Amino acid sequence: MRLPDFEAWAIFATVAEHRSFSGAAEALGVSKATISKAITRLEASLGTALFHRTSRRLTLTPSGESLNANAQRILAEGQAAEESAHDAASAPAGLIRIAAPMTFGISHVAPAIADFMAAHPAVSIDLRLSDAKVDIVADRFDIALRIADLPDSSLRARRLAPVTARVVASAVYLERRGRPRHPLELGEHDIFAYANVPTTTWTFRGPGGEDVAVRPNGRFSSDNGDAMLPLLHAGLGIARLPDFIVDADIAAGRLEAILPEWSGPPIALHLVTPPSPLRPARVELLIEFLAERFRQLCGART
Structure with a gap:
């Protein structure tokens, strides 16, 4: 049985991380020639090029991209095995x-x-x-x-704690635009969208088991919940944010929770x-x- 070239895989993972033969050589404490020979050896074994090389740039080929995660895993598991043996005999470091x-x-x-x-x-x-x-x-x-x-x-994955998402707005906004009593009424309001999720649709389940989906329609979106707070305070719209962002504002009266009987996805x-x-x-x-x-x-x- 022919063993995998674990050294070459680890070197490939390091080159892919640094996007540089010189950077990988410095990180591993070996010569650039050692790096080059290992990559050439691995490419010959696999029958495919792993990098596009130019005088100014080093990029992964499609084959290199598809193999990078496996290489990173090989390197990480090897390091973890060595570190576990070391840690067993010493204080965590x-x-x-x-x-x-x-x-x-x-x-x-x-x-x-x-x-x-x-x-x-x-x-x-x-x-x-x-x-x-x-x-x-x-x-x-x-x-x-x-x-x-x-x-x-x-x-x-290890589940640590539940997080509650609350639909919130300021009293100024609700007095000016009205308080929604049903999620479908949100379509008539300025809703802030969270940009880091694959879909912007808000889903709800009502107290009687009714399922409702609403697409936010507003002038503001962001990839960070804290960025929505100044606009909420200014009465510019409605947002759905986790409790650790809005609970203090709700307690202080700066924001109000609306549609509390309707729950979002867990x-x-x-x-x-x-x-x-x-x-x-x-x-x-x-x-x-x-x-x-x-x-x-x-x-x-x-």
Whole structure:
């Protein structure tokens, strides 16, 4: 049986990440010639080119694009196996890369990370905040926090806490435009759209089991919920936002929840990791820490 060329796969993954033979050589601490020979060896074994090479640019071929996720997984699992063996004999140490939504990341993830790092001084954190969906395998994240109704995938997902989406508007807007009593009446209102979802349709289920779908029709859309707050306060429209964004404004009277008897699709905070069950001990430790932290947060809010 011929074994896979694991070294070449790992080198390919590193070149694909850096888009540079020189960058990969520096990251791995080897010569550029070693990088070039490994890529040539892998291309010969596969019978296909993995990169387009010019004097100024290195890009993945279609074959390289399709194989990149597998290569990243091979590299990540090899690193995880070595790190797990090392961590078993020492205190948790090393880097953890995390992706999280912008608003929730600032308000809740960053404070949790501060407490975790204070308790584990040998652990480093790279926290990236964006409301866009990231490819956690290709982008080499250890953990991603997502607020959604997750589709089935090869990723490992752990549900941490439910999240309630509330339809809200200011009293100024409701006095001027009227208070909707049924979701179908939203079609007559200025509705803010959230740009990071595949469909802008709002779905509702009523107290009697009635299902209703409404397409937002307004002058404003954004890929971040916090960006909608100034427009809501100014009385410019209606939005549907998660409770951790709007609950403080509702409590202070700046916004009002409308259509409270109509529920939206179930969403929750999930912790997502790459498919491999192999994870460094420091990552396992942070997963359990975040799970407990956000379970308590949800309990305090409900």
